[in-house]
Amino acid sequence: MDAPASASASGPIGIIAGSGILPDLVAEAAIANGRGVFVVALDGFADKTLTAYPHIWARFGEAARILRQLRSAGVRDLVLVGGLTRPAGLGYLRDVGLSVLWRALRNLDLFGSGDSTMLQRIVTALEREGFNILGAHEVAPDLVLPPIDLGAVSPNAKTQTDITRGFTAALGLGALDIGQGVVVARGRVLAAEAAEGTDAMLARVAGLRAQAARDGRRLKPLGVLVKAPQPIQDIRVDMPAIGPETVEGVVNAGLVGIAIAARRVLVLDPEEVRRRADEAGIFITAREISGAGESTGE
Numbered sequence: 001m002d003a004p005a006s007a008s009a010s011g012p013i014g015i016i017a018g019s020g021i022l023p024d025l026v027a028e029a030a031i032a033n034g035r036g037v038f039v040v041a042l043d044g045f046a047d048k049t050l051t052a053y054p055h056i057w058a059r060f061g062e063a064a065r066i067l068r069q070l071r072s073a074g075v076r077d078l079v080l081v082g083g084l085t086r087p088a089g090l091g092y093l094r095d096v097g098l099s100v101l102w103r104a105l106r107n108l109d110l111f112g113s114g115d116s117t118m119l120q121r122i123v124t125a126l127e128r129e130g131f132n133i134l135g136a137h138e139v140a141p142d143l144v145l146p147p148i149d150l151g152a153v154s155p156n157a158k159t160q161t162d163i164t165r166g167f168t169a170a171l172g173l174g175a176l177d178i179g180q181g182v183v184v185a186r187g188r189v190l191a192a193e194a195a196e197g198t199d200a201m202l203a204r205v206a207g208l209r210a211q212a213a214r215d216g217r218r219l220k221p222l223g224v225l226v227k228a229p230q231p232i233q234d235i236r237v238d239m240p241a242i243g244p245e246t247v248e249g250v251v252n253a254g255l256v257g258i259a260i261a262a263r264r265v266l267v268l269d270p271e272e273v274r275r276r277a278d279e280a281g282i283f284i285t286a287r288e289i290s291g292a293g294e295s296t297g298e
Helices: 022-032 048-054 063-072 090-097 100-107 115-130 158-174 198-214 245-251 270-280
Strands: 013-017 037-042 055-058 079-080 132-134 181-185 188-192 224-227 259-260 283-287
Touching: 013 022, 022 048, 022 079, 037 048, 037 063, 055 063, 055 132, 090 270, 115 132, 115 259, 158 181, 158 224, 158 283, 181 198, 188 198, 198 224, 198 245, 198 283, 224 270, 245 259, 270 283
Parallel strands: 013 037, 013 079, 037 055, 079 132, 224 259, 259 283
Antiparallel strands: 181 188, 181 224
């Protein structure tokens, strides 16, 4: 695995934390590698476990306060990580007042765009404020895979065709800022991820299988979940992820495996992911893919 990034090599790493376990994993990795952390836990999103670290609770719109606290804590390197529901509009940010960041976000037409463009504009605004933006994978490199098969099962020749078709489809849809994943079986795209996310997409596929069973059709397991970042995506702030729940969703959908872009998709709790995949008899493979998440700031 690559060595962790340490761009400023001093001071704590700031973590603007949304929902899920990823903020905790990044904080643990930073501390294990000799860096302190300062967490901005976003109200309504971040987990209470983050109170174990130096932190503040803040609303997303409190940019002036967030910037002031980050600077007071000596933060230069900053990670934006965890789930965050897209706000309905600029009114969500009104309490920012006259801060420099508010003016930057307003002038960048933050929400008049797709998610990838929106996030890139947030990054641009924070960089203008003097922060160095790091990706979760740069702080916690063990959460991404090199080109390998993870676990005991490998894809067979028939599945290779679905994997290739899946990456082509995922990158094509990603170029339109639509999603980060597809399900492919027998060379056909069965489902494409949109705003609902991977778990909901897999649930839709499981529903199709359940309907087939009700109609008296017995389907063998087939098909692959393929995940890759969008070509326009800055993976420092919006890297796709899979985890143990993804494996469960794939199994419930009757698929035979998961293919991800190597070094471009986070694997949350890799050992548990491997264990569940082996137990279910499905494969997880990471492939080197050109054009996936190239807009990274690296």
